[in-house]
Amino acid sequence: xSLMLQTFSSVKDANAALQAAGTRYLGGGTLMVxxxxxxxxxxxxxxxxxxxxxxxxxxxxxxxxxxASVTMAAIARHPELAALAPAARAVGGPAIxxxxxxxxxLFAPAPYGDFAxxxxxxxxxxxxxxxxxxxxxxxxxxxxxxxIVTSVRFxxxxxxxxRFLKVSRVKPKGVSVLSIAALLELASDGAVxxxxxxxxxxxxxxxxxxxxxxxxxxxxxxxxxxxSALAAASEGIAPITDPIASAWYRAEVLPVHLGRLLxx
Amino acid sequence: MAKVPVQFTLNGSEKAEFVESSTTLLHALRDKIxxxxxxxxxxxxxxxxxxxxxxxxxxxSCLTLAETCGxxxxxxxxGLAESGVLHPLQRAFLDAFATQCGFxxxxxxxxxxxxxxxxxxxxxxxxxxxxxxxxxxxTGYEPIIQAVLAAARANSQNAA
Numbered sequence: 146x147s148l149m150l151q152t153f154s155s156v157k158d159a160n161a162a163l164q165a166a167g168t169r170y171l172g173g174g175t176l177m178v179x180x181x182x183x184x185x186x187x188x189x190x191x192x193x194x195x196x197x198x199x200x201x202x203x204x205x206x207x208x209x210x211x212x213a214s215v216t217m218a219a220i221a222r223h224p225e226l227a228a229l230a231p232a233a234r235a236v237g238g239p240a241i242x243x244x245x246x247x248x249x250x251l252f253a254p255a256p257y258g259d260f261a262x263x264x265x266x267x268x269x270x271x272x273x274x275x276x277x278x279x280x281x282x283x284x285x286x287x288x289x290x291x292x293i294v295t296s297v298r299f300x301x302x303x304x305x306x307x308r309f310l311k312v313s314r315v316k317p318k319g320v321s322v323l324s325i326a327a328l329l330e331l332a333s334d335g336a337v338x339x340x341x342x343x344x345x346x347x348x349x350x351x352x353x354x355x356x357x358x359x360x361x362x363x364x365x366x367x368x369x370x371x372x373s374a375l376a377a378a379s380e381g382i383a384p385i386t387d388p389i390a391s392a393w394y395r396a397e398v399l400p401v402h403l404g405r406l407l408x409x
Numbered sequence: 410m411a412k413v414p415v416q417f418t419l420n421g422s423e424k425a426e427f428v429e430s431s432t433t434l435l436h437a438l439r440d441k442i443x444x445x446x447x448x449x450x451x452x453x454x455x456x457x458x459x460x461x462x463x464x465x466x467x468x469x470s471c472l473t474l475a476e477t478c479g480x481x482x483x484x485x486x487x488g489l490a491e492s493g494v495l496h497p498l499q500r501a502f503l504d505a506f507a508t509q510c511g512f513x514x515x516x517x518x519x520x521x522x523x524x525x526x527x528x529x530x531x532x533x534x535x536x537x538x539x540x541x542x543x544x545x546x547x548t549g550y551e552p553i554i555q556a557v558l559a560a561a562r563a564n565s566q567n568a569a
Contacts, residue, residue: 147431148431149430150430150431150476152476173472174472174473174474174477175469175472178433178471178474179452179453179454179472181431182471183453191474193477238457238541238542239467239542240460240467240469240520240542241542243466243467243468244469317538318542
């Protein structure tokens with residue numbers, strides 16, 4: 146294995162070096178070193194940035210900023226990010242969570258990337274030196290992205306309005322059959338006034354369940370009223386097939402688990 | 410490929426090595442320094458056999474490049490016994506028959522050590538969660554869980 150590692154103190158210098166062919170950014174190593182270990186010869190050079198600002202978490206006035214190098218473990222133990230802890234804890238085991246980063250999760254291919262599913266439901270903003278992008282647009286173009294993610298920003302959800310579910314076969318930790326994140330606002334009578342639902346493993350990257358979101362509006366969270374939203378959840382999905390589950394199985398169980406999440 | 414110098418502390422001893430950029434910490438520890446207690450299982454971050462403690466946190470040495478460990482404090486299972494006396498976790502693993510083939514054991518013990526360092530009296534659920542990134546194909550896990558709980562009890566009795 147022939148691989149060069151370049152270390153930079155600033156994102157600006159690293160972005161310039163990242164333009165060279167065969168160069169990728171090294172975050173926690175759970176994606177890139179793994180690829181190198183598996184013999185991925187498309188990567189000849191790795192770049193990392195030691196700027197401590199990339200590892201900072203800032204929470205103020207209901208707004209959250211997570212540096213791209215913030216780990217899943219740091220999110221899971223942060224007292225003000227309790228609403229996000231289930232999504233952060235869904236990633237890997239303890240050692241992986243000490244390494245895997247927010248920035249890296251945005252690039253993790255299905256069946257990985259459970260935290261990015263949560264970020265998609267939260268309508269996070271992805272920040273780079275080139276500017277800011279909604280996470281949905283960022284995910285769509287991530288394969289051609291050549292600029293280092295420096296942070297993600299989003300509004301901290303109220304604990305009762307944010308729901309997250311990861312389904313895996315091995316307990317307590319396993320690779321995702323699927324994951325679902327939902328941001329729901331309810332009126333005083335219990336009717337849904339806004340819904341944003343993100344799905345993991347239903348494509349090669351996190352995707353929104355747009356038809357289900359629309360069908361939920363005005364519904365109360367009862368089995369009868371959410372039925373049309375559950376039926377609509379499968380619209381536009383193209384689940385992955387891997388050793389954990391087939392695309393057919395994932396599509397079959399999606400409405401079941403979405404129903405459980407909504408009725409919980 | 411040019412080699413770069415890296416210095417870190419391994420189980421309290423200063424170590425200095427020249428490594429290639431692509432050298433993982435697992436490879437540096439086992440094949441250059443000679444600490445074979447971390448095991449190379451999957452090299453994908455799935456099995457946990459290579460788990461070590463870096464600056465107090467559990468990490469996977471197979472997914473950590475050695476070059477990024479400059480100045481780090483690295484702990485492995487090889488450094489646990491003191492003057493030939495086994496660490497309480499090692500003792501408990503023997504007593505509870507928590508080791509069969511032994512390949513997962515050093516990773517399990519590192520994961521358990523991080524848990525007990527922070528949570529001296531863990532619940533069974535705490536232990537299961539702490540070991541959830543470590544795979545064992547022999548024991549069925551139950552003896553390992555019992556060993557960690559027994560080590561915690563032994564520690565609290567010694568402290569009392």
